[in-house]
Amino acid sequence: LGSDVGADAGVEIADDEEDNLLGGLQLDTSADISVPDRLVDQVIGQDHARDIILKAAKQRRHVMMIGSPGTGKSMLAKAMSQLLPREELQDILVYHNPDDGNEPKVRTVPAGKGEQIVDAHKEEAQKRNQMRSFLMWIIIAVIFGYTLLILQNPVMGIIAAALVYIAFKYTSRGSDAMIPNLLINNADQQTAPFEDATGAHAGALLGDVRHDPFQSGGMETPSHDRVEAGAIHKANKGVLFVDEINTLDIRSQQKLMTAIQEGKFSITGQSERSSGAMVQTEPVPCDFVMVAAGNLDAMENMHPALRSRIKGYGYEVYMDDTIEDTPEMRRKLARFIAQEVEKDGRLPAFTREAMQEVILEAQRRAGRKDHLTLELRNLGGLVRVAGDIARAEDKEFTDRAEVLEAKDRSRSIEQQLADNYIERRNDYDMTVNQGDVVGRVNGLAVMGDDSGIVMPVMAEVAPSQGPGEVIATGKLQEIAQESVQNVSAIIKKFSDEDISNKDIHIQFVQAHEGVEGDSASVTVATAVISALENIPIEQNVAMTGSLSVRGDVLPVGGVTHKIEAAAKTGVDTVIIPKANEQDVMIEDEFKDQVEIVPVSHISEVLEVALAGEPEKDSLVDRLRSITGKALESGETQ
Ligand code: ADP
Known part of the structure; x- marks a missing residue:
């Protein structure tokens, strides 16, 4: 074990528990973890x-x-x-x-010397000022008395005294100017x-x-x-x-x-x-x-x-944004929780289970298999919100329930927006999550960094007057064109339809600001093939993935968030690129709701997504054989 792990100091570690969430730490709450004094030793990762x-x-x-x-x-x-x-x-x-x-x-x-110097100057100035005012009052008294006595004119006396006072005030300013300004x-x-x-x-x-x-x-x-x-x-x-x-x-x-x-x-x-x-x-x-x-x-x-x-x-x-998930790192993350609690000063200590939940969240936020996030300011935010909830309820400790509630509360704007959007669409029955439809695919997209959204794609194929065009609505025109181009190479080989003289209309249903579409090419291709061959698509399926010209399904970002969004919408099957399989870290509540199907080729996508047995089987077979040949002859890319 690393000797520089502050969390280890004086804390027992069970060897046989090396793989548990706290990295084998044997303690009841975060209060048992000692926080190192030096800030440099508090840095995690x-x-x-x-x-x-x-x-x-x-x-x-x-x-x-x-x-x-x-x-x-x-x-x-x-x-x-x-x-x-x-x-x-x-x-x-x-x-x-x-x-x-x-x-x-x-x-x-x-x-330390600066203060002494300024003080000495002030003292000197003060002495000088005292001496001056003493002298001044004597002179005023003398002039006043003299005027009264000789001239017997009190008004003149007062005027003379005032003149003397102003003269003194003016000359005494010189002593303030002598006091230096203690800049640092x-x-x-x-x-x-x-x-x-x-x-x-x-x-x-x-x-x-x-x-x-x-x-x-x-x-x-x-x-x-x-x-x-x-x-x-x-x-x-x-x-x-x-x-x-x-x-x-x-x-x-x-x-x-x-x-x-x-x-x-x-x-x-x-x-x-x-x-x-x-x-x-x-x-x-x-x-x-x-x-x-x-x-x-x-x-x-x-x-x-x-x-x-x-x-x-x-x-x-x-x-680094992330670090490898090891028992040692988990122990350090537990110490991180203790650090944040101590820094805040008012949060109740975290229980074992609460710390485990935070570490789970660190795994999820890493978005990468066997890694933990190092964006610790945000994770610290989660710790504080959870602790605040516990404190508001006068709890002695912050427990797992508070961490879960905090996770819900500390959602990003994009996540709140996406949830709101899903809710609204469910209200209006605009979500299609059952039955089958030709040319309509439930695609998945990400908004911001951390929220997924279901983005249906519809395709329609129509004969063209001139050369065929890809017509897409909204900002996703480029992505639509690229996806169609990729899929056209495949279509050319297996289909009798010549898409070069057809217009392909693609609509991203309710795509809105902030949605990234680069992972929509598998979706677009599936919608186009369905429209072209007139084979319906199962609507309980959602998908994400990027498509190569030879039909390979390539990895995309944000799969965890996308799968969760699909589950929230009521979809029960989610197709993801096989290469992304290891990035899936969905919350437990969703695990029973959706079946995740990792794929590496467009033929597998169609196998799952297309409805109508005979047509589908023949299409999938054709696709397999044709793209197989394309692979051999290496005429793609
Ligand atoms: P940056 O300057 O990179 O934006 P900060 O240093 O301001 O981030 O981090 C904000 C807070 O998040 C820190 O005060 C600390 O509580 C926590 N934090 C961030 N990174 C780490 C780290 N590597 N180890 C421990 N705590 C961290």
Whole structure:
């Protein structure tokens, strides 16, 4: 067993139970799992990224992380800041420059010193002020008395005193200007700083100088006091994290690059018409390690020079979406649940059965045989919703029932939409799930990432005036054409019908926005063959699959969600590509409702889907023999 599995510490593991859902963990609730202290040890999976972060922290290198959202990029960046030495932290002060008020001076001192310096300055200023007011009141009293005595005119006395007061107020301003602005204060910082500059505008990223509405006349704030640090300065000696790096505007990316190169960056007012734009400080230290992140297309839109800067002086790493399902990983996932519960602080601990249900969900969400999902932000969401439900009901523990309810509640918008849609169609009796119809096939499609939908396809073949055309409604025209093209090679061989002089109409019934149709080619082909040969199709069958020119059924995405959608619609047989057989991870409730038929050739599809015995048998036989020949002669593709 891996010694770095925090969950294993002090917890018994039964060898003979290695294959159970918790990877053999012998415990009653998630409260029995100890959570490691260091953030870097809390990271699940992503071993490669984790190694790089450990290495990069030691060498102070930049890192670029590419991968799906919620896989731990910002978590790793934060973990890196905990690994950097705290001793190097600095405070940064900005001083008034007596030679040029618009060019404040910058001074760097060890962490903790900054506060002392400012305090000393304040104390001194206070003393000076006290001395001044004391003197002032004496003078006022003297003048007042003198005027009363000599001139016997109280009004003149008061005017004289006011004049003296204003004169003093004006001159005493000089002492405020002496107090430096503590731009960066690391006195209480326990680890090197971690600054998240994702989506930051220029001022927040690079620093800013506030506008001063009273630019003169004794009311103005001295310019050094209006200087504000940017994320790059706050990240000095620590980590600057920028997610979605490509969304940062090009000018900011350029300036970021300069900052990385120089290790320091002057602060100036970012809005051009503000009085802050006249101010520019001496260079302010910004010696940070950069962790840039994004998804794959982030790299395309990223400033190439910035990317090569990171690449040349650091590492690039790709984040995994899934990981192999092993007992060790399951134990780590159990620890993940404990981590999320602890992080939230208010959720009741999870029971064994609840943790098992979450791990089952991790298998399902991986969408890949023998893998677990690593999109853990979402899985953490499930943990929190389940825990919240248990908490709302004052339960001592979060149990399996709450996890199941949470799964239902935390459905994506697409899933809710798809369910709503199925319900509505069932209400209006628009679903056809029994009997047989010529030219109509229950196809299956996915919406979003995680929801399936039944999408019926209808085909009609009619003689054409000119050369035959494929006419399809809606956005799926291209897919329809491609599918018909693929199937036409096959049809030509077994059928007397010449489809080159026929119009083939294809209708995707109620196809709507967001439906992906690339997996509809088996459906389209089946509908066309049915229409052409006038053989009806069983409506209790739904299907998905991609078709090659030689009639092979190729794998598609989202089979689990598609099968579940078919089951919800009342269909009882689902045809899927054989190559997808291992991806099926449907919920238990659906297992008894549908029969899943894996196929690898269009003839098998027709065998299952066509009704009417004699015609069907002859057609399937013809298809088999013909495509068999096509295979031998290799005249396809
Ligand atoms: P990203 O930056 O990749 O979008 P985050 O690092 O912000 O993702 O992840 C969000 C949350 O999800 C984390 O705070 C943590 O709770 C959980 N999480 C994500 N990935 C992992 C992981 N690999 N190990 C442990 N927890 C994770």
